[in-house]
Structures are given as C-alpha cells and as structure tokens.
Amino acid sequence: MGATGSGKSTFINLAAGSSLATGSGLRSCTDRVQLAPPFGLHDRSVTLVDTPGFDDSAQSDTDILKIIAVFLSTTYERGTKLAGIVYMHRISDTRVGGTSRRNFKLFRELCGTRALHNVVLVTNMWGAVDAAVGEAREAELSTDNMFFKPVLDKGARLMRHTNTLGSAHAILEAVLDLEPTPLQIQRELVDQDMDISLTAAGVAIGRDLEMQIKQLRQSAREARSQLLITNGEADQDAEEELEEEETELCGNIEHLENKWMTFPLEYKQEKAKMDQMLDAHAEHARRKEEQAEERYQREVSELRVALVRVDKDYEKKMKVIQRLIDQNQGEQGSSADKTSTADGYSSADEPKNESKGENSWRETGDSGTKGHKSSSVPPKPSDPEELRKLKAKLKRLQEELEESRRKNSEHMKRAEEDCRKAQRPSGFFENMVNVMDSFFKRVKRIFGFN
Known part of the structure; x- marks a missing residue:
C-alpha cells in the first residue's frame, strides 16, 4: 500500500518477477486490487497484492476504500489472512504534505493497532536523492508524531528499498515468519458485521467528505452573495459566470452527498458480485477436480488390474x-x-x-x-x-x-x-x-x- 506513484507496482514486479502495469508520474495506473503470480521465497509460496492509493487521480476515496474493503473482507471470510503489509513512501519527497499524511492516516485506520507489528514501512527511490539528504528525511519521518513514529512505537519496522531484488526480498522476509493477523477493517466488516461507513476507515473518509461539503457550501454561499451584490450592476456575462459557478458547486455538493449515502449499498453490491464470482470459480474448480478424480480413479483401477495380471503371469x-x-x-x-x-x-x-x-x-x-x-x-x-x-x-x-x-x-x-x-x-x-x-x-x- 502507499500513495500514488510511490513505487508499489514496481516493487511487486521486481520481487515477484511479474508484469503489473506501472506509472511514470502521479497519475495512478492501479485502479483495482491486483495479485501478482505466486513465487517461491525460502520454500514459501508468496503472493503480493497491489492496491490503489487513496490519492488516486481517477477515483474517489470512497471508491478506493470500497475496492480494498471488498477484497480484504472476502479473502478473510474464506480463511486467508495477510502475512504482512508493506507501506511504500518516496524518500525523494521534499516534504510530507497533507495528501501524504491523509493517505497514511487512512492506512492506519485500515490496519488498526493490533496488526501494526506486521507492518513494514519502506522508504523508496533512494537513487533520486543524495544519501545524506535521504538519511535526514528518514530520521524526520521516524520521529514525526504525525507520520511514522506512532506506528513504529506500536511494533512496525522501517526499512529501505534500494531497487534491487535482494532488498525487495529482504523486506518480504521480515514479515514471512510472522503470525498472520487480521486487519482492523476485516474484523469490523466480517467479525463484527459493521456497516462500512461506520468502520474506522469509513468514519475517517466520511469526516473528510463532510469537510469538503462544508467548503463547497461556503464557496456556493460566497458565489450566491457575489451574485446578489453584482445583480444589476455587472454585465450579463459576469452574471452567467457566477450562476454557473454556483450551479457547479451545488452539483458537487449533491454528488458527494449522494456518494456517501450510496456508499454502504455499493459496497454490499460489489461484495456480492465478488462472492458470486468466487463461488462460480470454486464450483468450476470443484467440477474439474471431480472429473479429474473420476479419471484418476479409473486409471488407478486399470493399473490395479494390470498389476494383478502381471503378478499372475510371474x-x-x-x-x-x-x-x-x-x-x-x-x-x-x-x-x-x-x-x-x-x-x-x-x-x-x-x-x-x-x-x-x-x-x-x-x-x-x-x-x-x-x-x-x-x-x-x-x-x-x-x-x-x-x-x-x-x-x-x-x-x-x-x-x-x-x-x-x-x-x-x-x-x-x-x-x-x-x-x-x-x-x-x-x-x-x-x-x-x-x-x-x-x-x-x-x-x-x-x-x-x-
């Protein structure tokens, strides 16, 4: 996990030898959860999961949370737990802005306190900065109460990725032998059967949406006031421009409100689709297994007959x-x-x-x-x-x-x-x-x- 452009897909492709799509800028290339093909590491089968960042350029935070939550809840219901979580951060960022802090905050809400000992915080893109500058930024991140420090205090680890296969595998080795622990959102959605909007991550996103709506309403009021002040004094073009601005702001408010209202239902619908797809896949696999077993039993029976015949011949x-x-x-x-x-x-x-x-x-x-x-x-x-x-x-x-x-x-x-x-x-x-x-x-x- 991590912000858009932090190198998540590139890290996975290097570690797993996969070919997931990667981006070259801040535009996200991951709009859904992606699984890399399993690979072996020290006699263990490892599957890496790529997720979109909450600052995705093409999707809202509710969409991103819905995508991630559907995957996490569905796999947890079917008995799969994550061995560890890798959070990627660009050491090349000159400062930790509001977007990065917000992204990391949502990551913490997804994980919860119990799972933090299974988290590895990875600083990436060391080749883009001077070593001394990078080390200074790393020290700042690890002591910042608004960023890495609270998570490190709860058992998470801080590691560097130097864009080599060795460093990628070393990061994975740090979590492979840990006891898999369900994330907070998995326990909330599955064990506690909570509405997604009431989960810790859902509440955090709802709070952000509420602030956005307040700001939009304030902007709409200002546009309306400006329109009233200039009414009769400004030319028609200026008046139309203010009306369009007000209409757009009101439309954005309505869109965000509707998005939040339909968020729980959309999650349930997507979850049902995922369950249906997995059930169909499981049924198909079951039929194939039955056919394979029938064929295999027939061959084994023929083999037994042949062995008895040979035995009698001898x-x-x-x-x-x-x-x-x-x-x-x-x-x-x-x-x-x-x-x-x-x-x-x-x-x-x-x-x-x-x-x-x-x-x-x-x-x-x-x-x-x-x-x-x-x-x-x-x-x-x-x-x-x-x-x-x-x-x-x-x-x-x-x-x-x-x-x-x-x-x-x-x-x-x-x-x-x-x-x-x-x-x-x-x-x-x-x-x-x-x-x-x-x-x-x-x-x-x-x-x-x-």
Missing part, C-alpha cells in the same frame, strides 16, 4: 521353472540309483565312474533333463551347473517380483493419497506404464520369455 512362470527344477532333481536321483546298480560298477568304482559319466555328459552338451536309460556308461543326468543356473534364475525372478510388488505398492499408496487430495500428479499413469514396460523387458532378457 506366478505362472515361476511355477514352470519350479517344475523344471523338481524334474531335474528327480532325474538326478533316478540316475544316481541306476548308476549304482549298473553292470561294471561297484561301490569302490563309483567316484571314478561318476566322474567319467559327468565328463561324458558335458561333452554331449545335452541338457540331460529327460529320456535317459541305464547303460555301460552312466545315464546323462541333468547337469548340476544347469540346475544351479535354473535355481539362480528362479531366485532372481522371485526377487524381481518382490521388488516389483514393493514398488507397485508404493506407487499405489501415492496414487491413493493423490486421489484423496484430488491432485493428480502430472504423467503418473504414463510413468507407471513406463516402469512396468521397462521391468518386463528386463525379465524377458533374463529368462527368454516371449
């Missing part, structure tokens, strides 16, 4: 390998029995003949898993090395399957958690398919499955 393949192992071991036992009773063999000759039989079998290169008969040479039993390899393959397959189950279980847990949050991670299902496909290819290479 179980089947492991059973095939286990049968081969059992058959291999059975044939080895049968071959050993036949070898011990075969012609030309005795228990004394067994080691020699077994060695000979094994060498003969290795020379054939056959797997020796079935179809052998007893002969003068021991039948070709399954190669112990082949059996060892087969068992190793089975063990690897079991380990691969267990690892696959573990990973799939983790993926499913994450998927279900994401479903509950209605926040489907990008590419989750596609990533799962890739993981499974890679695993299948690796197993096929090991076992030669088609």
